[in-house]
Amino acid sequence: MSPVTPDIAVPDAQRRSRGRPRKTADERDDGNRRQAVLHAAARLFRQQGFAATSTRDIAAAAGMRSGSPFYHFENKAALLGAVMQEGMRSALQRQANAVGVAVESGEADARPLSARACLRVLVRSHLEVLLGPDSDFIPVMLYEWRSLTEVQRTEVNRLKANYEAAWVPVLQALHTSGELQGDPGLARLMIFGALNWSVQWYDAARKATLDDLTETVLQLFLKEPT
Amino acid sequence: MSPVTPDIAVPDAQRRSRGRPRKTADERDDGNRRQAVLHAAARLFRQQGFAATSTRDIAAAAGMRSGSPFYHFENKAALLGAVMQEGMRSALQRQANAVGVAVESGEADARPLSARACLRVLVRSHLEVLLGPDSDFIPVMLYEWRSLTEVQRTEVNRLKANYEAAWVPVLQALHTSGELQGDPGLARLMIFGALNWSVQWYDAARKATLDDLTETVLQLFLKEPT
């Protein structure tokens, strides 16, 4: 141990001039420093995992010194919880929005959405959450679950249950019509698995678009209506 | 730092008598201490993740002192690589065995296995690898991939390619017959996703058996032959 060595990580952006750097207007006014920490944490947790990411990594990525994240979050665990809650909040909003838009356009020609069309909307929205822009939060939730405390799991589980609840009647209807074979509860888990796994192999620079993936998923899982 | 504090983790099994414990015949003769380290590492890496597991945790779980794992493995990263390689070796063996047995019984009544029956065998074997006894190794490979070095990834990828190769002609045949809709390459990724995700939710104490899951998977993904 070397008791005289101070922290030395100094972000480049803060070294352009000597002394305490001026903050730009963009950085100064509101509480968006907290957002910067949150987004940096989400990105690093996704790339390296929770345990392999130090709070110093996060501070540096947000352009701060090592102790500063603790001004915004009580501890590292709370930061992970905040990433997951923000991820679920945003996913729920995107889902509600997608379903809402689809229902409206359905009402326009006085024809209710088919269960198949509903599933298409849910799948497409889920793929955006997983693979679209700003998509670090939910993958962290999916793959760092074990790093949560029991209390945090309970909180996030409430949001997760909300998210999954939208799928249940759709899958039930498809099962009733014969378009979805097998127990709908297991089917939901399998479909989520197929989709969630895409974060391990999907490359945005690849040829397949999210629309391509959506259609493939429907082809794979659904039978012809009888 | 307290330079006088020695490592204090002392496994219970070594405290039954005073002084250096006698090893039982079971422990003494062969190199199964290496196996003990490997299995302890697999279990802990699966439960807690690679970065969150200390080599001291592993040593204690194997009934050793903190420095002893490094007698068997060069460093922590090599231990992770060994877990994954052992996992793939064992998975390949189980797959080859399952396919071999199925083909033999098919030849007995001079009828070649249908592609559907082939897929059933592959799915069932994969579920055993993921959820059966001694199933810590492959989940570690699936969910700790990012902790590998580039060199290690190349090695494990060779085994993984072998494993996946067995699926390709089967899925191709099912696609040709119309039983599997959508691009077979994407279908393979989706099926693996659906299966691999089961390690996140499957509870052996639950009602569903691996046979149940296998049938559900076939129902979900396959159409009637035309």
Add this chain to the structure above:
DNA sequence: CCTACCGATCGGTAGG
């Protein structure tokens, strides 16, 4: 939000 720092823990090693 930074400075300066602490106690704990970690991966790893020399020598037996």
Add this chain to the structure above:
DNA sequence: CCTACCGATCGGTAGG
């Protein structure tokens, strides 16, 4: 495979 230890890093904090 154990003993005894090292240097580095980590999460977190007091005080400003």
